[in-house]
Amino acid sequence: MNVAVIGATGNAGRPIARLLLDDPSVEVNACARSEAALADLESTIGPSPGMLRTTVADVARSDDMLRVFGSADLVVGATSRSQHGMTLAELAVETGVSYLGLYLSEPAKWDRLRTLHTRCVERGVMVVDDGGWHPGVPAAMVRAAAEHGALSEAWVGASFGLRWDEIGVASETIDDFLTELEATDPSVWVEGGWVRGFRHARHFDFGVGEEPVSCIPMCLEEMRELAGSGTLDSTGFFMAGFGPALDYAVLPLSMGVAKVKRSWGAGLLWWGLRHFGSSDDIGVLVLDGRRAESGEAVRMRVWHADAYALTAIPAVATIRQMWSNPRPGVWTQASFVDPGHFFEQLREMGVNVEA
Numbered sequence: 402m403n404v405a406v407i408g409a410t411g412n413a414g415r416p417i418a419r420l421l422l423d424d425p426s427v428e429v430n431a432c433a434r435s436e437a438a439l440a441d442l443e444s445t446i447g448p449s450p451g452m453l454r455t456t457v458a459d460v461a462r463s464d465d466m467l468r469v470f471g472s473a474d475l476v477v478g479a480t481s482r483s484q485h486g487m488t489l490a491e492l493a494v495e496t497g498v499s500y501l502g503l504y505l506s507e508p509a510k511w512d513r514l515r516t517l518h519t520r521c522v523e524r525g526v527m528v529v530d531d532g533g534w535h536p537g538v539p540a541a542m543v544r545a546a547a548e549h550g551a552l553s554e555a556w557v558g559a560s561f562g563l564r565w566d567e568i569g570v571a572s573e574t575i576d577d578f579l580t581e582l583e584a585t586d587p588s589v590w591v592e593g594g595w596v597r598g599f600r601h602a603r604h605f606d607f608g609v610g611e612e613p614v615s616c617i618p619m620c621l622e623e624m625r626e627l628a629g630s631g632t633l634d635s636t637g638f639f640m641a642g643f644g645p646a647l648d649y650a651v652l653p654l655s656m657g658v659a660k661v662k663r664s665w666g667a668g669l670l671w672w673g674l675r676h677f678g679s680s681d682d683i684g685v686l687v688l689d690g691r692r693a694e695s696g697e698a699v700r701m702r703v704w705h706a707d708a709y710a711l712t713a714i715p716a717v718a719t720i721r722q723m724w725s726n727p728r729p730g731v732w733t734q735a736s737f738v739d740p741g742h743f744f745e746q747l748r749e750m751g752v753n754v755e756a
C-alpha cells in the first residue's frame with residue numbers, strides 16, 4: 402500500500418506519516434515543496450516497520466501531482482491551503498486514486514465535492530474530506546453514542562491548546578486559520594430547525610479547568626448531515642475561545658486589519674497566538690447528549706495531550722478503514738467511518754476515549 406502524504410513536513414502531516422509507517426505493508430511517499438524540510442523529516446522520523454520515501458512536489462504544479470497520484474494507492478492532503486482540497490479531490494477522480502483531505506469545513510467546498518459523487522461511485526474512488534479531529538470527530542461521537550440508543554439531543558464542544566511559541570506554522574496555514582474564523586457559521590439545529598447567532602453559545606465541562614467553558618457555535622458539514630438525518634431534534638458543534646486577550650482584542654482586530662491587507666491581518670493573528678495563546682498542549686472534545694426514549698444524559702469525552710496527535714490519529718484510523726472497508730463516493734470523515742470501530746482504533750493509537 403503506497404500512501405502519498407502531501408504536506409508531510411507539516412504539523413499534521415508529520416505525525417500522519419509517522420503513524421502510517423507503523424504498518425510494515427505501508428510505503429509512505431512524503432511530499433512537500435521544501436527539499437530541506439523533507440531531508441529533515443527523513444533524518445528525524447526514526448526507524449519504522451514501513452518504508453519512507455520523499456518527493457519534492459507542489460500542489461500548484463499538475464505534473465508533480467500526476468506523478469504523485471500515479472504511484473499512490475491513496476493520497477492524503479495535509480497542506481496549508483484549503484483550496485488545495487478541491488484540486489486534490491478532482492485529481493483523485495481523474496486518476497482513480499482514493500483521497501483523504503484535512504481541509505476546513507466550508508459549504509462551498511462541499512457543494513463542489515458532492516458533484517463528484519456519481520463519478521466516484523462509477524470509478525470505485527473514495528473522496529473523504531473534513532478529516533482530522535474538528536472537523537472529523539464530532540459527528541462520529543454522536544453516531545457512536547447513538548449506536549447504544551437513539552439520541553434526541555447531541556451537543557459537541559471542542560477546546561484545544563497549542564504551545565504556539567514552540568511550533569512553526571506556514572504563513573498560508575495562519576491565513577487559512579483566519580479564513581476559518583472569518584467564515585464561522587454560528588448555526589445550530591434546535592428542535593428540528595436551524596437557528597443562527599453567537600447568542601446560542603453553550604457551556605461545556607472539558608474536565609480540564611475548574612469551570613465549564615463558554616463555547617461559540619461553529620457549524621460543520623458533518624453536523625449538517627446529522628441534522629438532516631432525522632434522528633436528532635437538536636445538535637450542534639461549538640468551539641472554546643483562546644482567552645480574553647485573543648477573543649476580544651486580537652481576533653477582531655486581525656479580521657479588521659485583514660480587510661485592509663490580508664498578510665498584515667494574518668501576521669497580527671500569529672503574533673497574538675504566540676503572545677497570548679495557551680501554553681498547554683491538549684485537544685479535548687466533549688459530547689453532551691440525551692437519549693430519546695429515557696431522557697437519560699449521555700456524555701463522551703475524547704482527548705489527547707497533543708492536539709496534533711489528535712488530528713493525525715483519526716486521519717490514520719480513517720485511512721485504515723478506507724482500505725479495509727472501501728465505500729466509493731464522496732464522504733465527510735465522520736460519515737465515512739464505522740463509528741464503533743473508529744473509537745476502538747483511536748484508543749489503540751493512544752487517544753483517551755471516555756464514554
Ligand SMILES: NC(=O)c1ccc[n+]([C@@H]2O[C@H](COP(=O)([O-])OP(=O)(O)OC[C@H]3O[C@@H](n4cnc5c(N)ncnc54)[C@H](OP(=O)(O)O)[C@@H]3O)[C@@H](O)[C@H]2O)c1
Binds near residue numbers: 408438571574712
Ligand atoms: N481537521 C482538523 O482537525 C485539522 C487540524 C489541524 C490542521 N488541519 C489542517 O491541516 C492542514 C495542515 O495544517 P498544519 O498545521 O500541519 O500546517 P503546516 O504545519 O503549516 O504544514 C503545511 C504543510 O503543507 C506543505 N505545503 C504547503 N503548500 C504546499 C504546496 N503548494 N504543495 C505541496 N506541499 C505544500 C508544507 O511544506 P512546504 O512549505 O515545504 O511545501 C507543509 O509540509 C491545514 O489545511 C489545516 O487547516 C486540520
